[in-house]
Ligand code: FES
C-alpha cells in the first residue's frame with residue numbers, strides 16, 4: 503500500500519513533476535524508425551505529456567521537435583518537409599533536423615537566428631528506434647543496453663499504445679504471480695523444457711493449480727533485480743531505471759531475448775515497446791521473436807489486429823470462449839504471445855487510474871513493492887541532487903536469465 507502522495511509521484515510524468523524531471527534525464531525511445539518516412543508529413547507524437555512531431559527529411563535525417571512552432575505556435579504537423587528541414591506554413595520559419603534555425607522570414611536578414619530557441623530536440627537512431635533527448639542542457643552519452651550495439655537484423659522493435667499509466671505494464675512484469683493464474687493456459691505450453699508445476703502443486707484457484715515460488719529481490723546500481731524460483735525454473739529479471747524491464751522468455755542461451763520499455767505518453771496512456779534481440783545472429787523465422795511478432799501486419803501497433811479495447815466491450819474479452827471452456831481468461835490471440843499480451847492489457851487497462859493506497863498486497867507482491875520503491879527512491883535521490891540512477895552506466899551486459907531446473911514430466 504502506498505500513500506496518496508507516493509502514488510501521485512509514481513503516476514505523474516508531465517513537465518514540472520518530480521518523476522517527469524527524472525525521466526527527462528534519460529534518452530527516451532519515441533518512435534519506430536519506420537514510422538518516419540523520408541519527405542513525408544511530420545508525425546504527431548506525445549511523450550511525457552508534451553506534444554512533439556517527428557519527421558525525416560528527404561535526405562533521410564531524423565528530426566524531433568515541439569509540435570508548436572516557436573514563432574507563434576502553429577502545429578508543425580502542418581509543416582512542409584523540405585530539403586534539409588521542416589518549414590512552418592504560417593510564416594515560413596525553417597528548422598534543420600539538427601536544431602539550426604535556417605530561415606525566419608519575419609525577421610530582418612541581419613537578425614541572429616542562432617540565438618533563437620527552436621524547440622528541436624536531439625534525436626538519434628539505433629536498431630530501428632528513434633531516441634530523443636527531452637531534458638534540459640546537453641544530452642547525456644547514449645547508454646549502451648544489451649541490444650543497442652547489435653546489427654539491425656538482430657533486433658525487432660514493436661510498439662503499441664496502451665490505455666493506462668506507464669507503470670502498469672512494468673507492474674505486471676514485477677507481479678510474477680499473476681502468470682500462474684491469468685496466463686495459466688499459455689504458460690504451460692510455452693515452456694518447452696519443463697513443466698511449471700511438477701513437485702509442489704500445493705493450491706488450487708478454481709481448477710488452476712498454483713504454488714508460491716520463492717522470490718528474492720535486490721537493488722542494483724541501475725534499478726533492481728528479482729528472481730522467481732519454483733519447482734521447475736528460476737527466472738531472473740532486471741529493471742533498469744527509468745522504464746526498462748528485461749524479462750525471460752525462453753531458457754536457451756542462444757535464444758532470442760526480450761525487454762519491454764514503458765514510455766509515458768501522458769499519465770493515462772503508454773507507448774509500450776516490445777524489443778526482441780539475439781546476440782548471436784540475425785533473428786530467425788523459427789525463433790521466439792519472429793514466431794511471435796514476425797507476421798504481424800503493423801509493428802507500429804502490434805495489437806492492431808484486435809478490436810479497440812473499451813470498458814463497454816470488456817477490453818475485447820470473449821465471454822463465449824470463456825463459457826465454452828476454450829479460454830480461462832476469455833482473451834485469445836493468434837499466437838501464445840498475443841494471447842499473453844491481450845490478457846495483460848485487458849487487466850491493466852481495466853485497472854483505470856490506480857489508487858495504490860487502496861490495494862491489499864501480500865508477500866507474493868514482493869517484487870512489485872520493490873519496483874515501486876526503487877522508482878520512489880530514485881526520485882528522492884535525484885531531487886536531493888544525486889545523478890540519475892544508472893544513467894551513466896554501460897548496461898550492455900544486463901539481461902534476464904532463465905534456468906530450467908527439471909525436465910518435463
Ligand atoms: S507560427 Fe510558424 S512561422 Fe509563424
Ligand SMILES: [Fe+2]
Pocket residue numbers: 674680681685842846
Ligand atoms: Fe502477464
